Amino acid sequence: MDPMHAKPFIKATREVLMAMANFDVTAGTPYIKKDRLARGDVSAVIGITGEKNGTFSISFDRQTAIHLVRQILGDAIEDILYDVQDAVGEIANMISGQARVGLAEMGIKLQGSTPSVIMGDNHTIVHMTSSLAIAIPFTSDAGQFTLEFCFE
Numbered sequence: 344m345d346p347m348h349a350k351p352f353i354k355a356t357r358e359v360l361m362a363m364a365n366f367d368v369t370a371g372t373p374y375i376k377k378d379r380l381a382r383g384d385v386s387a388v389i390g391i392t393g394e395k396n397g398t399f400s401i402s403f404d405r406q407t408a409i410h411l412v413r414q415i416l417g418d419a420i421e422d423i424l425y426d427v428q429d430a431v432g433e434i435a436n437m438i439s440g441q442a443r444v445g446l447a448e449m450g451i452k453l454q455g456s457t458p459s460v461i462m463g464d465n466h467t468i469v470h471m472t473s474s475l476a477i478a479i480p481f482t483s484d485a486g487q488f489t490l491e492f493c494f495e
Contacts, residue, residue, distance in 0.1 A: 352438070368481045
């Protein structure tokens with residue numbers, strides 16, 4: 344896996360979160376993830392197919408996810424559990440789509456599936472490939488989250 348593939352994911356994450364929620368984030372150094380433990384309390388996972396197969400995921404800690412949803416919905420939150428689940432899935436879908444545009448510009452054409460959202464302490468994310476995932480930690484004033492991608 345080429346570390347340059349992280350650039351479209353970083354760019355897409357910054358742009359989507361700023362546009363959706365005026366949410367400014369800073370990307371940390373990408374690293375190879377060697378376990379399956381999610382780096383947050385709520386994760387969205389999207390399958391990737393096309394010229395390569397794999398997965399993309401984004402995991403938010405509880406505090407960051409709630410802050411993000413409040414930024415998007417304002418006081419319109421009706422059911423925090425459902426709204427967080429729905430918003431994290433939609434954010435993942437938007438980031439994945441924009442990152443896939445960037446990857447297509449690099450010559451890698453991919454499609455994404457509908458996001459699956461997983462919630463709870465110590466949940467795991469299984470990337471359906473034989474290669475290891477690349478994880479990108481992000482920080483913000485509201486908290487932390489981690490984006491992961493893996494394709495072969």
